[in-house]
Amino acid sequence: MKILITGASGMLATDLVKCLQRDFELVGVDVRAPQVPEGSFKRFYNTGGDPIQGPKLWEKIMREQSPDIVFHAAAMTAVDRCEAEPELAEALNVKLTRDVFQAANQTGAHFVFLSTDYVFDGKKEAPYETEDLPNPKSIYGQTKADAEELVKTGAKAYTIFRISWLYGLYGDSFPRTILEKAGQAGHFDIVHDQVGRPTYTVDLSGIFCEIFKAYTANAAFKKRLKGQIYHLGNDGTASWAEFAEFILAQAGLGSTRVNRIATPPKHRPAERPKMSVMSLEKAKRDFGVNPRHWHEAAGEFVQSYQKHSGASLGKK
Numbered sequence: 001m002k003i004l005i006t007g008a009s010g011m012l013a014t015d016l017v018k019c020l021q022r023d024f025e026l027v028g029v030d031v032r033a034p035q036v037p038e039g040s041f042k043r044f045y046n047t048g049g050d051p052i053q054g055p056k057l058w059e060k061i062m063r064e065q066s067p068d069i070v071f072h073a074a075a076m077t078a079v080d081r082c083e084a085e086p087e088l089a090e091a092l093n094v095k096l097t098r099d100v101f102q103a104a105n106q107t108g109a110h111f112v113f114l115s116t117d118y119v120f121d122g123k124k125e126a127p128y129e130t131e132d133l134p135n136p137k138s139i140y141g142q143t144k145a146d147a148e149e150l151v152k153t154g155a156k157a158y159t160i161f162r163i164s165w166l167y168g169l170y171g172d173s174f175p176r177t178i179l180e181k182a183g184q185a186g187h188f189d190i191v192h193d194q195v196g197r198p199t200y201t202v203d204l205s206g207i208f209c210e211i212f213k214a215y216t217a218n219a220a221f222k223k224r225l226k227g228q229i230y231h232l233g234n235d236g237t238a239s240w241a242e243f244a245e246f247i248l249a250q251a252g253l254g255s256t257r258v259n260r261i262a263t264p265p266k267h268r269p270a271e272r273p274k275m276s277v278m279s280l281e282k283a284k285r286d287f288g289v290n291p292r293h294w295h296e297a298a299g300e301f302v303q304s305y306q307k308h309s310g311a312s313l314g315k316k
């Protein structure tokens with residue numbers, strides 16, 4: 001079973017590769033070098049300097065590799081930058097997605113698309129279900145919602161996974177910023193009126209590994225996955241302020257005060273959903289997964305971060 005991963009040098013994909021390489025043949029594609037040894041891949045395409053951009057590049061790669069699954073993690077993920085550069089966001093989140101799934105269609109690969117809580121407006125007072133209607137409030141959310149629609153109508157075999165509040169050792173994320181700034185900051189002002197599911201890339205990668213193993217072993221499972229949307233993440237919920245307090249306490253920095261504040265008007269260029277919690281019930285039912293509580297995962301993250309003196313990890 002061969003899995004092609006786009007955005008293979010990114011934060012989630014790096015942990016995913018570490019997990020998948022034990023059981024699968026992997027092909028990576030990114031515009032920059034991988035954060036794992038290149039030997040982790042059967043073939044790695046660094047397309048940063050490739051003059052053949054657009055559909056032809058992806059058709060060539062699919063023809064050469066003929067993967068069973070395409071895991072499309074490549075995206076423009078800096079949500080505030082998407083507001084400033086909407087055309088680039090459209091190119092990387094919508095057009096790139098279309099080019100990749102159309103090429104996957106030609107060789108019969110199952111297309112896995114990663115979407116986000118930002119497709120919702122965040123006004124619901126309960127966790128979002130997979131069938132709730134998107135109503136994005138930011139360019140990032142709009143481009144991801146547009147890409148979801150294209151995938152649903154144009155990809156021959158697909159599954160959409162919406163994820164949120166991701167952090168890991170191999171990219172910029174909220175808990176890393178807290179740990180990096182805690183030394184200089186006597187206190188933080190952090191919003192307490194936005195809630196979500198802090199989700200560790202290691203845990204999410206483990207879930208994807210189990211899903212792809214079941215996909216390989218079980219034809220009925222493979223059939224069931226087709227054309228579905230799932231929400232994935234760690235269990236439990238938190239506000240950003242609660243998340244920061246927990247990270248600081250785990251790192252032995254509990255004396256750094258967190259002031260819990262309400263989101264100020266025009267706080268950041270991209271509007272953040274107030275309610276980012278997405279229900280995990282469908283994934284629990286269909287996959288039998290039982291994600292651990294985010295406390296346990298975040299505690300482990302802090303330990304790994306401190307062990308690797310993480311400040312240098314995942315920097316471009």
Ligand SMILES: NC(=O)c1ccc[n+]([C@@H]2O[C@H](COP(=O)([O-])OP(=O)(O)OC[C@H]3O[C@@H](n4cnc5c(N)ncnc54)[C@H](OP(=O)(O)O)[C@@H]3O)[C@@H](O)[C@H]2O)c1
Nearest residue numbers: 007009010011012030031073074075077114116163165166
């Ligand atoms: N992080 C979150 O909280 C979160 C939440 C919900 C959904 N997601 C989705 O989950 C996926 C993975 O997220 P992540 O946080 O791991 O993202 P990430 O670290 O930004 O990884 C994305 C990777 O894709 C690369 N890339 C950009 N354009 C490309 C292209 N044309 N061809 C090949 N590679 C390209 C990026 O390179 P450069 O960095 O050099 O541009 C980066 O290495 C994304 O689709 C994201 O939208 C993330």
